[in-house]
Structures are given as structure tokens and as C-alpha cells.
Amino acid sequence: MAFEPPQRLVRALGETAPEGDAWLEQLPEAAGRAVALRELTVERVQVPGGRSSLVLLVRRADGTPAVLKLAPPRARPEAERAALAHWGGRGAVQLLEADAGEGAGAGAGAGAGALLLERLHPDVSVRSLPEAKALLEAAGTLRRLWVEPPADFAFETVAARTGRQAEAMRASAERDPEVAPLVAEALGAREALVADAPEARLLHGTFRQSKVLAGERMPWLAVGPDPVVGECAFDLARLVRDRVEDLIASPSGAATTRRRVKRLAESLDVDQERLRGWTLFRAVESGVRARRVGRGRDAELLLEFAGWL
Secondary structure: OOOOOOHHHHHHHHHHOOOOOOHHHHHHHHHHHHHHHHOOEEEEEOOOOOOOOEEEEEEOOOOOEEEEEEOOHHHOHHHHHHHHHHHOOOOEOOEOOOOOOHHHOOOOOHHHHEEEEEOOEEEEEHHHOOHHHHHHHHHHHHHHHOEOOOOOOOOOEHHHHHHHHHHHHHHHHHHOHHHHHHHHHHHHHHHHHHHOOOOOEEEOOOOOHHHEEEOOOOOEEEOOOOOEEEOHHHHHHHHHOOOHHHHHHOOOHHHHHHHHHHHHHHHOOOOHHHHHHHHHHHHHHHHHHHHHOOOHHHHHHHHHHHHOO
8 A cells, every 4th residue: 555644744744854864765675674574464545644754554563553653853763662662551552563673674774763652542632621620631641651761871861952942942043033022031041940940751752632542441541752851840840731722712821820730730740830830931932933834823823822921
């Protein structure tokens, strides 16, 4: 069958692809090789899928359902592999291959980032639940992921990742004075936060409601980490702004946001002010990046949300 990437993936990677990157062009052939190496039967391409990887619903030679995920090097698939192996299925999707040898699709080109994973229910996330229940289930899942990082893999740190993001934010503010005040506030918050981080845990890195899927082994399991090592408040911050469209549309959106920060901080034993600071930084970073690549509506929502913090 054809392994054409969904348009959502094509658009998202097109915004971030470095000049000369050929991963998307190589992807159909690489997916075919990865499937053949594992003797998989492909049921379908997951659509609309994610913004950083191709996801194939497959069956193994023994008929077991599974997922084959292919991601470009800039999505750090080997860090995802290391994190999933360390979690061992506790709170997260189970990795079905022990290493990244030939059978795992290693090698040059688009196939180097192939992961074979436990099949969850790809169309059922906690986002399908009522908001209060969704936040409760998502937060409970996230708590299980916050463990001591492994000693045998050098994950990126929160300080390093946000440092790169901060540089891009400064450059955007210089070109776009309208966002400069929020950028300055967000950068100030980050500087204070990285100066005295209270712990170093293995974090999901890009956690939100849509990253928690229904499973058979456990009711809810996290997928799609971009793992990083740092303080728990950083990981929780992205969850605060889930369903941002609904928050912005609500007359009580600002008050609801502040209550959400307080409730999530208390439920997961995270300092409320640190959570507020990281929520501000991550919202401004996402908003400025969206504005930079021409996603004006997303930028408007995110920056308005950030202004409430």
C-alpha cells in the first residue's frame, strides 16, 4: 500500500524543516522498508495523525495489533525510545522493540526513527471526556511519568531546551515590537525559574490531553513524548492551556485559567507560582512561534491566554 504522509504532517513539518531536508520525500520508501523488516501487515495510516511523525496501524506476524511510528531526526525519536524503555509501560505506551538495531529500522534516511509500539485506541483520548474529568485523568497519568531519569541516556534539559526557545523569542520580539512586552515578561519568568529548579525528573515534554489515549492494559496511557529532564511544573504547564479555544470563548476564561493553575498545582504537589511562570513562558513561546510561521489565529489565542497569567 502507499504510505503517503497526511497533510497535517506535511504542513507541520514544512514549517520547521531545515533547508535541504528530504525526510518527507524519503518517507514512503522508508516506511515500506520498516514494514518489511518487521514482517508487518499494514491496516491503515492514522489520519489526521500527529504533527511530527507518520503513524501506521499494523499487525505483527502473529496477528498482534501494534503501531509503527516514523519520525524525523529533529523530533528526537531515540530520546523517545529511551524514555519509553525507561517507563516500561508505566503510565505510557509500551515499546515493543528493545533497541534500535536493524530490526528497528535503524540506518540512514527516513527509516532511522522507527518505533514499534503497543496499539492503543488512537481515536479515543481523554479530550473526549468532560473537561473536569479529562484534567483529572490526564494529571493522574502525568504523575506516573515523573521518575528519576536513567543514567544511560543524556536527555536534553529544560534549561537547554528553553534556552534555545528564548533565543528565537528574542529575535522575534526584535522584528515584531507588538509581542515584545509579553516576550520580556516570559523571558524574565524563565530566567528566574531555571536559576533554582527544585528537582530533575524525566518529563514527557509535550504533554496535553490529546497525548493520553485509551488502552486495554490500562485505561489511559501517554503517547508521543518529546522527553526532557527538569522540574515537574514545566511538564504540567502545557496541560493548563488545554482547550484554549474554549477558555478564550468563555466570559470567565481568565478566572477559569487561574483556578486551573491552582487546582492542578495542588493536585500534583507543584508550586503554584512556578507552574504559572512556566505556563506563561510556554504559551508565549508557542504564540510567538505560531505568529512567526503565519498561523495568526493560533498566535492570537495563545498570546491572549498568556496575557491572563
